[in-house]
Amino acid sequence: VLELRRVVRQYEGTPPVRAVDNVDLRIATGELVAIVGPSGSGKSTLLNLIGTLDRPTSGRLFVDGVDTSELSDSALAGLRSARIGFVFQQFHLLSGMTAVENVAAGLLYRGISRTERRKRSTEVLKRVGLGHRLSHLPNKLSGGERQRVAIARALVGDPAIVLADEPTGNLDSKTSNEIVELMHRLHADGSTIVVITHDKELAANLPRQISIRDGKLESDSTNRTP
């Protein structure tokens, strides 16, 4: 469902930075994959490319078999909002909106009534343990609470593809396990999930681990334990 062919993402500068350096990668529908690697190795850049939030400097990205280089920005945005839920490493919540409003924003333009958006957003926020923080603005939330609002917003639309950039970095182990549980359940329901994580235990418990170093794929393994 996601395929990268010889993808390069280079940032200009002195010197230029090759954040993703000639990556070939295929992720099949319904896979659950961890992306690991040192800080600065290109993981977020890679996930942004996979999520069509960024375009390659060279190479091709195919989503659902469609060559994204042939899509306009608006067509790409349409594909993205219909199919992909993205959890950002830096959350990117809207500061003027409450937790529930931030999550509900993930459901706009789908013909869902405001009442129904509110209802679903409340449910997802309760699933991530924030039922008591629905009307808090982001600056009135803890770091881990903001992270969970970002997760809720990515999941509220039941996306076919979930891309999560270090979703448990600000969470204690109990809360983190609950989020991982949630991801496993979405996966069991058919979602394709790609998670960047620095948590070795989390990564080891997923069926496939891809490791990145200096913008290149270093290893790509599959757990053989059942």
Next chain:
Amino acid sequence: VLELRRVVRQYEGTPPVRAVDNVDLRIATGELVAIVGPSGSGKSTLLNLIGTLDRPTSGRLFVDGVDTSELSDSALAGLRSARIGFVFQQFHLLSGMTAVENVAAGLLYRGISRTERRKRSTEVLKRVGLGHRLSHLPNKLSGGERQRVAIARALVGDPAIVLADEPTGNLDSKTSNEIVELMHRLHADGSTIVVITHDKELAANLPRQISIRDGKLESDSTNRTP
């Protein structure tokens, strides 16, 4: 060197939130302490109070034996910049300044020449592995690189007291270990260090762990292993 007596921090609202609920705490000079607890339990609020970035709703905070309620905001700011280095959970880098400029900002108002500020900032950035990113703006850095710039800025002035709010949340284990190594060395040189962390291994390896739940001190232990 740091003492809290019956400290409360309550946020107004419907309902009000008692983020720190009647905490008594003493941290002696030269201690190395971990603060752990669930997401939303009050750790960052507690650290901000300890670091004089916030004032209690009631109760007293003493820094170096001085009752902070008797200091004006500017006197407090002076005490803080002379004695305390703070690593924020959300980094708070200045977006228009490069990595080295952000760190150098931690040395202003000390009569240090610009050349010397630049030199020291470059050194600290190299110590956290960012020698190759000195002139990058924050939006041209990865999440873990921004975290390390925040760490470098907190440490560049050799503060007597280091308060770090989840300093390794965005780092892979190798880089994280390097940061922890650095903290142990500062501690060996006499700094008082308080670290909020969700990393159980990191916390277990510090001489003292304080755990917080719902704004209250739940436990306060000291490692007996040498």
